[in-house]
Amino acid sequence: MSFSLIPDYSFHSICDVSPDFLKLRGIKLLLLDLDNTLAPYGTLEPSREIADWAKSVKDAGIELFMVSNNHGETRVKAFADRFGIGFIMGANKPFASGVRKALEQLGKTEKETALAGDQIFTDVIAANSAGVTSIIVEPIKIINPLLNMRYWLEAPFRAMCPNKNKIKQRRKKA
Numbered sequence: 001m002s003f004s005l006i007p008d009y010s011f012h013s014i015c016d017v018s019p020d021f022l023k024l025r026g027i028k029l030l031l032l033d034l035d036n037t038l039a040p041y042g043t044l045e046p047s048r049e050i051a052d053w054a055k056s057v058k059d060a061g062i063e064l065f066m067v068s069n070n071h072g073e074t075r076v077k078a079f080a081d082r083f084g085i086g087f088i089m090g091a092n093k094p095f096a097s098g099v100r101k102a103l104e105q106l107g108k109t110e111k112e113t114a115l116a117g118d119q120i121f122t123d124v125i126a127a128n129s130a131g132v133t134s135i136i137v138e139p140i141k142i143i144n145p146l147l148n149m150r151y152w153l154e155a156p157f158r159a160m161c162p163n164k165n166k167i168k169q170r171r172k173k174a
């Protein structure tokens, strides 16, 4: 449990975080960021690819739970319902409180939990501060200059990830 901006693992997309990868590391609970991790800002429905990925993770016995800073109940709940998973809104990432609340609520330890998100300055800091495994993914869609600037400010920390080669890994198109 320490303050760090360096993710433990990095992937191109959340869909690259496979059930096998999680199981090998003893992860039983995967906490998920919503905006730009599961869907672009403003979207109310997950893509087919992400819905299929979520199903494969759940089928492998790994619990999914959304930890979002978003305050819009309609949107967060729509996604949670679509995936059939629980959620915390207004999670206050980069603070660890939302992550800790999820662990307490679900009865899981830090060691068996990971958090995946698209932002170093919120998701990775929150995960590292809470002592859970941190996974960074590339944002789905950068829609404005502010998001673009933040992405580039985060770039050095993404690059410092021990398995940074994964960032460039592109999935084969089905």
Ligand SMILES: [Mg+2]
Pocket (backbone or CB within 6 Å): 033, 034, 035, 036, 037, 117, 118, 119
């Ligand atoms: Mg996000």
